[in-house]
Amino acid sequence: MLNVRNINKTIEDKKVLHDISFSLTAGTITGLIGRNGTGKTTILKTIAGILDPTSGDITFNNLSIQKHPSEKVNFVYVSDSTQFLNSYTPNEIAKLYISIYPTFDFELFKSLMSRFQLPLKKIRSYSKGMKAQLAIILAFSSRVSLVLLDEPTNGLDPIVKRQILQFIVEEVAVHNVAVLISTHHLNEIEQIADQVILLRDGKVDLVASIEDAKERYVKVQAVFKNELPERLTLQENITVLGKIGRVYTLLINDSISQTYALIEAEHPLLLEEIPMTLEDIFVILLGGDDYVS
Amino acid sequence: MLLELNPRSSTPIWEQIVNQVKELLLKNILLPGEKLPSVRELSSLLVINPNTVSKAYQELERQGVIETLRGRGTFIPASLSLKPDEAKLAAVRQTLKQLIIDASYLGMTKEEFLKLTHDYLEEFGGLTDAKRT
Numbered sequence: 547m548l549n550v551r552n553i554n555k556t557i558e559d560k561k562v563l564h565d566i567s568f569s570l571t572a573g574t575i576t577g578l579i580g581r582n583g584t585g586k587t588t589i590l591k592t593i594a595g596i597l598d599p600t601s602g603d604i605t606f607n608n609l610s611i612q613k614h615p616s617e618k619v620n621f622v623y624v625s626d627s628t629q630f631l632n633s634y635t636p637n638e639i640a641k642l643y644i645s646i647y648p649t650f651d652f653e654l655f656k657s658l659m660s661r662f663q664l665p666l667k668k669i670r671s672y673s674k675g676m677k678a679q680l681a682i683i684l685a686f687s688s689r690v691s692l693v694l695l696d697e698p699t700n701g702l703d704p705i706v707k708r709q710i711l712q713f714i715v716e717e718v719a720v721h722n723v724a725v726l727i728s729t730h731h732l733n734e735i736e737q738i739a740d741q742v743i744l745l746r747d748g749k750v751d752l753v754a755s756i757e758d759a760k761e762r763y764v765k766v767q768a769v770f771k772n773e774l775p776e777r778l779t780l781q782e783n784i785t786v787l788g789k790i791g792r793v794y795t796l797l798i799n800d801s802i803s804q805t806y807a808l809i810e811a812e813h814p815l816l817l818e819e820i821p822m823t824l825e826d827i828f829v830i831l832l833g834g835d836d837y838v839s
Numbered sequence: 840m841l842l843e844l845n846p847r848s849s850t851p852i853w854e855q856i857v858n859q860v861k862e863l864l865l866k867n868i869l870l871p872g873e874k875l876p877s878v879r880e881l882s883s884l885l886v887i888n889p890n891t892v893s894k895a896y897q898e899l900e901r902q903g904v905i906e907t908l909r910g911r912g913t914f915i916p917a918s919l920s921l922k923p924d925e926a927k928l929a930a931v932r933q934t935l936k937q938l939i940i941d942a943s944y945l946g947m948t949k950e951e952f953l954k955l956t957h958d959y960l961e962e963f964g965g966l967t968d969a970k971r972t
Contacts, residue, residue: 575888712883719879719889737846737887757851821849 547572547724548593548621548692553602555588562588564749566602572691573722575714577735579824580745581832586728587626589745590694593726594623606692619647621692622685626700628677631669636680639669640687647688655687662709675706682710686717693717695727699734711738736824746832760822763830764798768809769816778809787830795820797830840869840876844885852887856895861904864915865963875905875913 548570555563563585570576578586591597593604595611595618603610606617631639636659644650662679685693699707715738717723729735736756744752769792778784783805787795798805809817842859844852863869882889896913899905906916942952
């Protein structure tokens with residue numbers, strides 16, 4: 547549905563995005579993850595057409611959105627800052643959305659406002675959580691094919707957060723919307739996303755379904771009679787994550803079963819697999835770098 | 840329908856749903872003819888990806904544990920027609936054999952083992968009347 551092909555973006559002589567490519571399918575949720583300052587928001591804004599790519603192409607149903615800007619009527623971008631809403635009432639904002647999105651469903655908007663118990667007074671009086679809910683209600687009431695959410699659950703309490711995530715999965719299940727979410731909350735995205743895109747220094751490091759990503763890496767705990775056998779330290783796809791006493795935590799990356807057999811051939815006193823989370827993959831792939839420059 | 844998912848488990852979420860629905864059925868918490876939540880309802884309830892729920896339902900349907908009636912929803916069939924899977928049966932026999940070996944080395948007596956087996960069959964053995972196709 548949406549194809550991002552070889553996007554590059556340079557802002558003030560600094561290359562922010564390098565050769566970004568991925569695609570999104572209707573009815574799926576994609577998580578965009580990466581450290582602060584790696585270009586997540588820039589990617590969302592580029593798809594939304596707020597920023598133009600320096601080179602590369604974004605197509606929606608095979609039409610380039612640079613050449614056919616009217617195609618942008620098929621997506622909504624929800625910024626992580628909701629300050630701009632302040633001086634309006636929800637109905638005024640809805641009118642603005644109606645004029646932009648001909649598919650906007652005002653009846654749905656009203657019913658969602660009452661489902662989430664949002665008052666129809668000036669948005670300035672809203673709490674942070676209410677503003678975030680309103681922005682997401684507006685986006686899904688627009689009945690577009692693609693919703694871009696920039697850190698939608700930032701700073702929300704656990705109950706509101708759960709309501710918003712529930713609302714997102716329902717919309718995807720019923721209306722076949724595609725959703726792209728940038729987030730740091732890996733445990734949330736792990737359960738709701740079909741695929742994740744991991745960014746590092748403005749480049750795509752990994753695009754995979756959550757299950758594939760978890761299958762590519764296996765974390766094991768192993769104890770050997772002495773030190774870690776040299777044959778294993780020479781294996782390129784084994785990384786030592788940590789060592790406490792004689793207990794090694796090892797990460798195996800690809801050719802899992804062969805490597806497992808290699809370790810077993812060294813007669814470990816203990817060898818057991820530890821479940822991987824998306825957070826482990828994130829820390830392993832991105833943790834070694836210096837902090838954001 | 841109450842499912843407990845463990846996101847930290849190495850068993851994929853869809854497989855946990857398959858296993859737990861089968862367990863609930865054996866415990867008679869789900870009854871024949873009962874309607875299961877829709878994909879939308881279950882994904883919202885558990886806050887998980889709807890495609891994960893679809894995948895679990897497809898697998899349950901393939902195994903003959905549930906049936907989808909067009910436009911009406913997903914149900915536990917009134918009479919279960921289980922589809923025996925030879926490969927899985929062989930794996931079960933192998934697991935049972937290994938369990939007996941382990942239990943013997945742990946000093947468990949034959950009586951204890953049989954009593955445990957009997958108790959579990961009492962708890963989960965609700966499918967003995969199901970016909971095999």
